[in-house]
Amino acid sequence: MTVDSPSTPPFRDPRLPFAKRVDDLLGRLTLDEKISFLHQFVPAVERLGVAAWRTGQEALHGVAWMGPATVFPQAVGLGATWNPELVRRVGEAVGKEIRAMRARDDRVGLNVWAPTVNLLRHPLWGRNEEGYAEDPKLTSAIATAYTRGLRGDHPLYWRTAPVLKHWLAHNNETDRATSSASVRPRVLHEYDLRAFRGTVEAGAVAGVMPAYNLVNGRPNHVSPYLREHLRTWTDEELLVCSDAGAPSNLVDAEHYFDTHEEATAAALLAGVDSFTDHGTDGSLITARVKGAVERGLLTEADIDAAVRRQLSVRFRLGEFDPDRDPHAATGAFDTPEHRALAQEAAEQAIVLLKNDGGLLPLAPDTRIAVVGPLADECKLDWYSGSLLRRSTPLEGLYERFGAQRVEFAEGVDRVRLRTASGAYLAVPAADAPDRARGAEGALDPAQLSGRTDLPPLTTDATGSEFALVDWGEGVLTLRAPDGRYLSVAEDGFVRASADQPGGWVVQETFRLEPHAGGHLLEHLGTGRRVRVAADGVKVADEGDVFEVVTVERGEEAVARVAAGADVVVVVAGNDPHINGRETEDRTTLLLPEHQRRLLDAARAANPRTVLALVSAYPYAVDTTRLPAALWTAHGGQAAGTALARVLAGDVSPAGRLPQTWYAADADLPDLLDYDVIGSRQTYLYFEGTPLFPFGHGLSYASFAYAGPAARVTAGAVLVECVVTNTGDRAADEVVQLYGRAVQASVPRPRRELLAHRRITLTPGETAAVSFEVPLEELGFWDVRRGAWRLEEGPYELLLGASSEDVRLRTTVHLDGEPPAPRTVREHGLPAADFDEQSGAAIVDRTKTAGDAVTPAHGTTAELVYQDCDFGTGVREVTVRVAGRGTVEISLDGGPALAALTLESPTAGPYTYTTLSAGLTAEGVHDVRLGLRGPVRLAHVGFSG
Template identity: 30%
Template sequence: MEEQIREIVNRLTLQEKASLCSGEDYWHTKAIERLGLPSVMLTDGPHGLRKQKQSKDFSGGSYEATCFPTASCLAASWDRDLLRRVGEALGEECLQEDVGVLLGPGANIKRSPLCGRNFEYFSEDPFLSGELAGALIQGVQSKGVGTSLKHFAVNNQESNRMTIDAFVDERAMREIYLAGFERAVKKAGPRTVMCAYNKVNGTYASQNRLLLTQILREEWGYDGVVVSDWGAVSDRVAALKAGLDLEMPGVFPENDQAIVDAVRSGELDESVLDEAVARLIKLILQYMANKADGYRFDREAHHRLAVEAACEGAVLLKNEDGILPLKKGMRIALIGEFAKHPRYQGAGSSMVNPWRLDNAYDQAMTLPNASDITYARGYDIRTDAPDRQLIEEACNAAKAADVAVILAGLTDDYESEGFDRIHMRMPPAHNVLIAEVARANPNVVVVLCNGAPVEMPWIGSAKAVLELYLSGQGGGTALWKLLYGKANPCGKLAETFPEKLEDCPATAWFPMGPKGVEYRESIYVGYRFYDKAGVKPLFPFGHGLSYTSFAYSDLVIEPEKTDENGILNISFRIRNTGSMAGKEIVQVYVRDVESTIFRPDKELKEFAKISLEPGEEKEVRFRLDRRAFAFYDTHSKSWQVESGEFEILVGASSRDIRLSGRVRIEGTGEVDPAVWDKREPLPSYYHPKPGCNIPKQEFDALYGKPVVHPPIHRKGTFTPDSTINEIRQVLAGRIFYRILAAAARRMNRDTDEKTLRMIMQSLDEAPLRQLNQNTGGRIGKKMIEGLVLLCNGKRLKGLAKMLSR
């Protein structure tokens, strides 16, 4: 293929090469018909195919597809095989719809439970995130369809996501925010990697040569296409130089011309363009080789897989007195409007149009004991306020039942792409309902439908809590399988559930802004902080109960001493000690017993999901390599192991360690450990405390220089990178915004309310340069330049520029 690619590159004109580096419209690459190169469709995922019915912009409906559980639920399965099979199904649906690249999975770290897009991401832990993302990628690409690992990198909030500058120290970037991407890239080789909107340490991700070329390509050996997030490119030539191949969407003809002009002037070496074009041609040829005209996937099989995935990802958080599984003959009060109008996915670009949707109420009515199940609405999903009449009806239903099953969680207004949550609370209507029903009947089972952690002020009153997450189109069927024990809950949390928002280490600096955000907590994300600082979570990372029980025994670690290049072999036995078949997720953590550099208390390094019949016992084996004991050394710019003792911890969660042993690892000796000792300038990082109050001077010392936030753009300093919100400081900007907002509402009048809110929020925070893409080319580059002049007080020049279009 390489020879064929080079031949095609040599036959392309300069203008054609430049044209390939941007899209034809919102979803397609450009075709070169004279050479037989077709356009390729890239479309949204990652938990289902969202193929729009038109290609001009984001508005308009999408074709029906299977809606699988979102990443938050899939991650809780801790099941590589399941993720691969879901990926295969997604690949098959892409083949049917002639989609060349599915835009997913998302591997960004869950820095804070408030990120509005957390439902699309896997975990707070990079090892788990990278393994699961890699498995999904392998599944999709096994069908000949490409994927797009996103959003690269340090993209952990929705607030001001298009312009925010993420200030993160080098160790945290390498160990936390890049490690998952690295694992997925090396494990699965996604055909594309999507760069993020935001800046990383002062440079837009789309123009960040350190990220896109030095790390991604040169260090990790990535040879696929780097594509921009939609509208993420600020400077097209600078982005190409940095390693960005494809700009999407591509409605700026001036950007193609800018590449041509840069080559002709000598600013851009044509060989750089040729390399990008070669990668794009490879993507096109891969699409052509795997195109499957007339392909049809098995919808029923995919639905069954969606139900299975929902079962596997559900987490039994609490089960007091063994109230679950429900017993035959019990009278059930099914409470909560989610039972009839389920919250099964998040809002935004990943919102799938499911061809089928199982809700809990309808599925209950198909059960043999349907006559034992009564329904009460409980709350109105359109409002947060408690409704006394609905609560009274729910309490009466609960009094007449043996068990009350309440479906509650977060409504669509609480979490979505485009904006972050402002607290961890559920709607008051849900919290009040649970508390009052529990007084009416103490046998309460709470089923949570949410994409991220929530506070649970009623936790002491609930006998059982089942975290269903956003469980896709099969969630209603999966729920009853789980409640009645037809399926044994086997999911475990891929993120910590703190008791309250103030316990989260990033809270003081999330989302920060409007132009910059400091990652002062550094490597202490999720359980790495809670365990180190001794903060008790509501439910720890890796937690999940079962209807059966498991015993761990016979840990063997070989050899007892190894050098830093050696492989450590671990084995132990696990037995199902209960009376029901089940699956246990075993987790292996590593602790550096005594380190010179600051490190977490423990870090996840391996895991497996083991299926066991009652009384069955299996041996579990793992191999840990050098990287499992290493940290990123900013002095040598490499992964280093410090000589000393390490503990191997085998557990059922990060707080439930069942087996442990020690091994001595020898380091390389290439670096004097004394250079790692920063106890004096960085005491808060060696001994983090509850609240994670890191002084600025310590973060500046860790970062390597004082962190200075970019200034807010004001009159006289506006540029195309200024946001709509910034230009509203001046009259011309306010008038323009009113016109634009009205037009956006008209254009999206057929769009659902959830998506419209995301669009309007994104519009407010969008840089002016995005207006071209966001309006399908209706607002051109000259109009944007004229608007900038106008808002800067240069009225005549601005009007002249706008009229010249």
């Protein structure tokens, strides 16, 4: 059938606009067929020749979960490059690999669930590795670049369809399905929404995924912000895909709705178009939707709206025009270009934190001791693909300096585990495991854990020597002499069977519990203990007592090799599957104690010690006695080569920190405190002294800044400076422009990133760098108006190499709007629009819309609303409240002038009543409210 045939349906006609084709196909589907489209796994409609489809292909820093693929640096490492053009090329490479892999495996999806644009507000967040930066401007720039690469540059057809994660204010794993982020309007608009908005408005985003958590008491999967904000930013039909299991959480975990029919209808009406729930089984979701229709909770038009958005994405991906899809035959997989790009990205992500005395770069004849538990590791994370090739720091140094100049000590404790009978745990002799391998013989770690084809551990008179790696907080791994990790399969036996720790529930971690003069060995994946049975070593409710016999301490091996070297490189950091990952937040910024001991041993043996941190998040580490330190995220397949080239000076480091590195845990707010303004979080507001500031990163070259020049146009501020490489080698510099309101009427950032540019300069070369900053980006969300406002007055512009390394300053005066008092007589006070608060939490006013405020812990809260204009006078105050308790009202910090009390609880948290009392006021005052007891305040009104 050709498009000219009268029997060809319009949805097959590529000459028609997508919107008309979508409408035609939608009109041909039955209601049952449309309902079936709402589940993640969409069945085929054979009568129309429409293929099965699914949402969701993980591709955070390479194609994930589908076997071997090019593995690029973790997202936080891509953020550390501060290089959107590089990240665009990474996205393009990932998109091409998705297309190439799909051509041979239809399980690979084109609807890509990446990138993560949640801001790195709190460095203890377990998923820190998945975000780009703590700053919304930088995050948006990197995310926009990645999505543009994934999308492709064809004007009509998309290479892949990226979905941003996770909407909204998601920055904790602790109780993530039930905790609520209290996000005041200024933080919502100035911080959390900004990262999403810039990327959506750039036009390369197919949709978003709501987060598990609640925001202001309301689950993100029924958030009115999807309608009120997200869908107003673009004319494209955005597809909203639920997170896995989240639709059921609305009833089962959050108890927000009584029935799944109500919950599913509410999510669909809020804007969720595809339900990721119950794996491949769509029957439960379709039954819930049908039940909601039967109960009158949903109409066919509601279902049509969701299916239309999904079909719009499918048409844009070229599914219905296979002969015209420009991406159909352009996939590329593991090419030399992709390998080179992985190395380039890993090199650009490395941040030189410290380099006293010019210890780095290392001379070619340097004798190097490389030590530490990550020195010979190339770690993957939960969203990695399987490695086609790998490079560890040790391998990279061997390659660059020669094996004869490099000596290695892992620095782990070597132990034997003796039972009460005197026998030792032993790995039985066996053939080398037939490990799962991908293309070109690469190991596929995802398939190695939980294997049952290897014999379980046993005991004998001498036993096996295990490498005990202490990852902190009592969590350890045990590795057999052949390099395999001890793991527990579903049958409960302990085997040396895993290439690396991994899996949704990690089966390779243990804990030693002191007991009866020895230790019980607890397996953390099952919560059971290790015991020796007749048929092998297994886990059980009751475990055996083991004596840990130390053959060699890691510090001894480190000291031995460090003493004979010119320079020691200590490679420390984390395993991305342990003590901080999805479902698990960190508890401290400190390096694990064992790694601190190794660092101390290296420094004691050789003061020329370099710390190379390879980690998914910041650490608070003492660098005062270290001459040099570097940091990189887990850098993917080229991590070791990249690090060695930077240490050797083949590449001058130019990565910059994408988040503040704090000096101590005491500098951090509570993990669940999302009020970055009130609790002074991130470089925007933090008033302490960081260990290393946002944007920090050193170079082997030096750069001089000259200028600046700044002028204001009708819609922007134009800023220029001149940068010169005054060093003796070619290097990159990241020029950063910050701004601050000098005479702000409300708390504003100490400084805020407005623009940046990574440039390459040869020795002596000079470049003019210019930035154009739209005026609205210097505004703030004015809660008095419920709108953005550019404030009139002076603004300081800061140019330099980090948020604290400011080289140039200039000031411009902007003709914005002057502050105006709140007209409370006319509009009252929406409760959430406070200027300051103490002890308060914002909650949902109703299940569908609006905010209220309540004491965070049910006892007391204080709210301040500044500059409230009562005009010629008021005589009465009213409060709209629910629950039970008292609202006290005072002016300018004086005594309470009125107390309005709900003596009896209302029928429920959404059943509001109005209380009134006399209050005499005129002119402009600060209004202070005290909430006493579990009262929910929605609004305060004043009348004459």
